[in-house]
Amino acid sequence: MASYSKFPICFHLSKPFLSPSKPSKFSFFHNTSISFQNIPTKSPPPLQSSSSSSTQLQPIEELPPKLQEIIKLFQSVEEPKAKYEQLMFYGKNLNPLDTQFKTKENKVEGCVSQVWVRAYLDKDKNVVYQADSDSVLTKGLAALLVNGLSGRPVQEVLRVSPDFAVLLGLQQSLTPSRNNGFLNMLKLMQRKALELLIEAEKGSESSGNGQIVNDNSENTSLDSKVDENSGAVASSQNGSEENSSGLGSRGMRIKEKLERELSPIELEVEDVSYQHAGHAGVRGSDGETHFNLRIVSKEFEGKSLVKRHRLVYSLLDEELQSGLHALSIVAKTPSEVEAK
Amino acid sequence: MEGLVVKLPSFPFLSPNISSSSSSSTFRLGFRRFSASISAAVNEGFVSLGQLTRPDFPILHQEVNGSKLVYLDNAATSQKPTAVLKSLQNYYEAYNSNVHRGIHYLSAKATDEYELARKKVAAFINASDSAEIVFTRNATEAINLVAYSWGLSNLKPRDEIILTIAEHHSAIVPWQIVAQKTGAILKFVSLDENEVPDVEKLREMISTSTKLVVVHHVSNVLGSVLPIEDIVIWAHAVGAKVLVDACQSVPHMVVDVQGLDADFLVASSHKMCGPTGIGFLFGKSNLLLTMPPFLGGGEMISDVFLDHSTYAEPPSRFEAGTPAIGEAIGLGAAIDYLSGIGMQKIHDYEMELANYLYEKLCSVPNIRIYGPKPSDDIHRAALCSFNIENIHPTDIATFLDQQHGVAIRSGHHCAQPLHRRLGVNASARASLHFYNTEEDVDNFIQSLNDTVSFFNSFK
Numbered sequence: 001m002a003s004y005s006k007f008p009i010c011f012h013l014s015k016p017f018l019s020p021s022k023p024s025k026f027s028f029f030h031n032t033s034i035s036f037q038n039i040p041t042k043s044p045p046p047l048q049s050s051s052s053s054s055t056q057l058q059p060i061e062e063l064p065p066k067l068q069e070i071i072k073l074f075q076s077v078e079e080p081k082a083k084y085e086q087l088m089f090y091g092k093n094l095n096p097l098d099t100q101f102k103t104k105e106n107k108v109e110g111c112v113s114q115v116w117v118r119a120y121l122d123k124d125k126n127v128v129y130q131a132d133s134d135s136v137l138t139k140g141l142a143a144l145l146v147n148g149l150s151g152r153p154v155q156e157v158l159r160v161s162p163d164f165a166v167l168l169g170l171q172q173s174l175t176p177s178r179n180n181g182f183l184n185m186l187k188l189m190q191r192k193a194l195e196l197l198i199e200a201e202k203g204s205e206s207s208g209n210g211q212i213v214n215d216n217s218e219n220t221s222l223d224s225k226v227d228e229n230s231g232a233v234a235s236s237q238n239g240s241e242e243n244s245s246g247l248g249s250r251g252m253r254i255k256e257k258l259e260r261e262l263s264p265i266e267l268e269v270e271d272v273s274y275q276h277a278g279h280a281g282v283r284g285s286d287g288e289t290h291f292n293l294r295i296v297s298k299e300f301e302g303k304s305l306v307k308r309h310r311l312v313y314s315l316l317d318e319e320l321q322s323g324l325h326a327l328s329i330v331a332k333t334p335s336e337v338e339a340k
Numbered sequence: 341m342e343g344l345v346v347k348l349p350s351f352p353f354l355s356p357n358i359s360s361s362s363s364s365s366t367f368r369l370g371f372r373r374f375s376a377s378i379s380a381a382v383n384e385g386f387v388s389l390g391q392l393t394r395p396d397f398p399i400l401h402q403e404v405n406g407s408k409l410v411y412l413d414n415a416a417t418s419q420k421p422t423a424v425l426k427s428l429q430n431y432y433e434a435y436n437s438n439v440h441r442g443i444h445y446l447s448a449k450a451t452d453e454y455e456l457a458r459k460k461v462a463a464f465i466n467a468s469d470s471a472e473i474v475f476t477r478n479a480t481e482a483i484n485l486v487a488y489s490w491g492l493s494n495l496k497p498r499d500e501i502i503l504t505i506a507e508h509h510s511a512i513v514p515w516q517i518v519a520q521k522t523g524a525i526l527k528f529v530s531l532d533e534n535e536v537p538d539v540e541k542l543r544e545m546i547s548t549s550t551k552l553v554v555v556h557h558v559s560n561v562l563g564s565v566l567p568i569e570d571i572v573i574w575a576h577a578v579g580a581k582v583l584v585d586a587c588q589s590v591p592h593m594v595v596d597v598q599g600l601d602a603d604f605l606v607a608s609s610h611k612m613c614g615p616t617g618i619g620f621l622f623g624k625s626n627l628l629l630t631m632p633p634f635l636g637g638g639e640m641i642s643d644v645f646l647d648h649s650t651y652a653e654p655p656s657r658f659e660a661g662t663p664a665i666g667e668a669i670g671l672g673a674a675i676d677y678l679s680g681i682g683m684q685k686i687h688d689y690e691m692e693l694a695n696y697l698y699e700k701l702c703s704v705p706n707i708r709i710y711g712p713k714p715s716d717d718i719h720r721a722a723l724c725s726f727n728i729e730n731i732h733p734t735d736i737a738t739f740l741d742q743q744h745g746v747a748i749r750s751g752h753h754c755a756q757p758l759h760r761r762l763g764v765n766a767s768a769r770a771s772l773h774f775y776n777t778e779e780d781v782d783n784f785i786q787s788l789n790d791t792v793s794f795f796n797s798f799k
Contacts, residue, residue: 084739088795088798092798112750112751113734113765114765135735136732136735136798137732137738138732138734
């Protein structure tokens with residue numbers, strides 16, 4: 001059976017964010033019923049599936065209900081060609097993904113075709129997905145995941161083991177290589193769900209900031225109407241301004257959030273969107289799309305460069321979902337700065 | 341239809357004591373009568389080269405996903421004949437031993453065979469001396485060798501390196517790295533109206549600032565062939581060197597480094613019916629002699645002290661550590677096999693197949709084939725990269741594999757800049773070798789048409 005050893009590693013992200021008051025919510029990591037053969041676990045023995053197959057698949061009952069339906073449907077279709085037709089049918093009926101969400105952060109790595117996945121939480125804190133691809137078969141696979149996982153609680157989504165792909169009988173979903181788009185799609189969807197949950201948790205602690213992105217999606221259309229105004233604001237700046245009056249609304253939000261979360265001793269937020277004004281990704285957003293950030297904070301101590309960047313990205317995730325295109329980040333600790 | 345089936349033999353009578361590479365006639369002698377019967381069979385039209393050689397390739401005789409395998413991904417890697425498989429097995433069974441240092445019988449035998457393989461490579465590409473052949477892991481490593489060894493010690497700020505936008509990533513990235521370190525500048529030649537690198541432009545770009553020209557011989561995407569002799573003449577006129585990426589040419593046609601007068605030439609064994617894990621760099625002796633080592637370690641040294649070491653002469657200077665001995669010998673066996681058929685014969689057959697493939701592909705509606713249209717002046721290699729309107733190449737490749745057992749490749753084929761210039765993210769590619777047949781092409785086209793109707797019916 002294929003090994004998915006990379007699968008749990010992406011969750012190490014969660015450690016710094018665990019709020020001490022809620023250990024139980026994330027304890028499922030240790031009591032998980034996900035079974036991986038090659039990882040020495042300190043968890044209780046994985047659940048045996050009722051069929052005595054040696055592969056120890058996650059029992060189908062554990063999967064989100066819609067996903068179970070989809071699996072059963074595929075199992076009932078025996079002929080491979082018909083399976084493809086079914087797959088393509090799903091893809092055809094997938095809701096289109098707005099171009100503004102076709103960002104690097106939403107792109108699935110390791111696909112020969114281009115696949116984007118967007119995730120947000122609805123008002124009940126369930127994760128909702130949207131996806132698109134230029135390849136019809138990949139779009140079908142994406143649609144399958146979107147239909148199967150959307151509207152479900154984050155924990156349920158996180159528990160899904162990619163093993164279920166076997167049950168579909170679609171061969172290309174099975175190879176565990178890094179080029180397995182299906183596996184990577186699922187991983188990305190799970191990672192985004194986790195990040196959303198963490199963000200929401202954080203948000204609900206400090207009042208008013210756990211904005212459910214539902215509101216944001218309505219706001220983005222508002223924002224694009226306000227395009228010209230904020231566009232003008234953005235272009236009137238000329239580069240590095242520590243003067244906060246030079247920033248537009250997004251710039252201000254970024255500054256506030258970083259100040260609140262990281263208590264930096266130095267913080268520079270520079271809107272460089274004008275440098276990217278020609279890009280496809282910029283059109284349709286509110287003009288504030290590219291920022292340079294320079295942050296000196298104790299929060300970065302003990303964290304690798306990658307972890308520091310991840311921290312900043314996760315704090316600004318909402319912005320990234322709603323038109324922020326790219327960040328250039330310099331993240332230092334106070335001691336690193338003094339050493340100069 | 342019945343015809344002669346002459347099974348190509350492995351060549352056990354090859355004497356290991358061949359002294360010089362120019363005595364190619366010595367080991368070709370035995371092959372002549374075999375080649376003659378092959379020629380006869382093929383010329384009389386009884387059976388094609390593909391049909392004749394297929395039995396030598398065990399891997400081709402299998403089913404995948406319920407259909408007969410049709411392997412059309414040879415530009416990615418070629419299949420190996422039994423002769424090569426046997427030589428690998430024989431090496432490990434009979435005389436595996438570390439080379440160059442041992443006194444004992446096995447070690448001497450292994451060394452002899454290893455060095456014989458080097459001579460075979462030299463003879464195969466008509467190098468004047470086997471010391472001009474450096475064994476590497478593959479062509480990519482060979483290019484890196486030139487970049488780090490020759491490049492770092494010869495390039496200065498503002499020196500120019502000319503490449504084409506159709507180069508394989510392995511011919512671009514090492515030079516980007518070295519250019520960054522040395523301050524040299526990379527200049528790229530774009531395509532002309534035939535979708536071939538613009539040779540006239542290239543000629544114009546060559547100036548006294550040019551220190552190196554890096555070009556492919558045959559493009560793995562466009563199927564085009566560049567006039568290397570001319571390019572070398574223009575480059576040498578300004579004192580520039582030429583590095584030829586011959587990965588797609590050495591396996592398919594006669595390549596003569598002295599005729600081309602190339603300074604450096606690289607190729608990979610696995611594309612020419614040899615095992616993976618071995619490739620080679622050809623470098624003119626006078627160049628290799630001036631080059632500092634690439635990787636350091638055993639084998640490439642002369643004397644080692646605590647504070648410094650002295651280095652061996654080329655090619656050993658560039659072969660640190662225990663080499664891929666069995667694989668080199670396997671490559672030698674592959675060369676024997678290919679020589680037994682004759683590279684010219686292989687080339688002629690593949691030209692026919694190339695034209696057949698192109699013609700047949702053109703008949704598929706809404707298809708766009710990249711590269712030049714074949715004509716009397718323009719020859720295409722036996723490969724076609726293409727896209728079909730409104731169908732993603734990955735979908736095509738997946739369906740062809742799953743439903744028809746046809747193996748092609750989809751993606752950027754390690755040529756992202758080229759694809760960007762062509763305006764696409766990816767393309768599908770079918771590439772042939774001498775063991776493919778017209779039937780393979782027919783099968784492919786039929787399956788492709790089925791694939792296209794399947795996806796179109798869904799729109």
